[in-house]
Amino acid sequence: MNFDFSEKEKTFLAQVSNTMATFSKAQDLESGDLSMIRNHLTDSLAVLAPLDYLKIGLLKEGAPLSGTLALMAAMEQLSGIAPSIFLSVEMSTRLFGRILRLQEPTDDRLKIVEKLASGEVIGAVALSESAMNVENDPLATVGIREGGRIAVSGAKSYVVNGPIADWFAVVGRLDDQTAVYLIEKEAPGLTLTERIETMGYDGLAICGLGLDSVMVPENHIIGPIETSRCLDLLKLWENQILIAAALGMMKSSFEAARDYAKTHRSGGKPVIAYQEVGFKLSEMLTLYQTSQLYAYRAAWMADEDPKEAGVLTLCAKVFCTEAAESVAGKALQILSGEGYRSGGAAERAYRCAKFGQIAGISTEIARVRIGDAALGRR
Ligand SMILES: Cc1cc2nc3c(=O)[nH]c(=O)nc-3n(C[C@H](O)[C@H](O)[C@H](O)COP(=O)(O)OP(=O)(O)OC[C@H]3O[C@@H](n4cnc5c(N)ncnc54)[C@H](O)[C@@H]3O)c2cc1C
Structure with a gap:
């Protein structure tokens, strides 16, 4: 287990951060x-495409880094600077993009992957439903075979x-298993709600x-895949x-508070001189830093021993978020009054933080699963 990055990797991470x-x-x-x-x-x-950031985990050729550990560190750089852009880019490039690579990708899908890597298209992943937690209920979105479509x-x-x-990767049922339907934005029968x-x-x-009988050709279907494996x-x-989003939030809010504590004076001295403030920073x-180690270890395990990585990633997610x-x-x-004003890094992070505990596998379900794993039930 070695979480040190090479000089080349460090240079790349600094380049993403600075740019x-x-x-x-x-x-x-x-x-x-x-x-x-x-826009x-x-x-x-x-801006990210020429750095080849978008190729990581998506294309082997030309990717500046390889492996999930290096990917985690790269994502951490971006998430600390632009949280919404980070989530948007990752849900498109890394989540939607990696779904396209599942099973043997068709030429069609590979073309979309290349466009994602060069930043030319935007993808979205549609999984959750109204009784949304896919952990509890089978997906109600379903595909019915009609001729070749x-x-x-x-x-x-x-x-x-x-x-x-x-493009949308819509996850639904097909033949009692799970499939991902690749659907273009103009597809007849596809409607979008108002922005949430x-x-x-x-x-x-x-x-x-x-989705009302949206017709999807066979070459735009990934699967069917065994449901639990796919999910x-x-x-x-x-x-x-x-x-990675959680690491970025911690980095940006820690730095904002540290810099403010050193420069802002109250009672004739910088507030960092108050022991209570110093304790908080520590x-x-x-x-x-503990979160970072946990995240890196889970990411490293994803490549070393994918079977172990599932539960370790849940532990890391609960802890980091x-x-x-x-x-x-x-x-x-x-940051006090200054921090409470809208638009600062800490105020933003505080509002964004809850999302990490809800989305993906929620903190509650993650804890149940971790407990099951500890008891050898899973
Ligand atoms: C801003 C935002 C963006 C999102 N983006 C996407 C997206 O791009 N694509 C997508 O597919 N989804 C997306 N989601 C959906 C997100 O993944 C779900 O909100 C999440 O999975 C939780 O599901 P839920 O809201 O239905 O909670 P519910 O299932 O209704 O859960 C409610 C509460 O009950 C607990 N609970 C539920 N079941 C169990 C159980 N079995 N054991 C223990 N506790 C349980 C939950 O932890 C939670 O505390 C997004 C959500 C938000 C808020």
């Missing part, structure tokens, strides 16, 4: 109407990138989907993204 920090200074990437959000995303993809009907509740996506406003991630475009894999990848740094809320809360306490 995106400079790019994000010029504009507010964390809010806007739909057309603004689309922010396409502009960000245009499949008619897909159903509804999806929350789809990140939904209003701006070119959320507590955090103000710069994300989210909506629901309706476990999608949730693993989603959880890895949410873990707890925050401890939580952040709860730590992110705690670190952001402590940062706000140090």
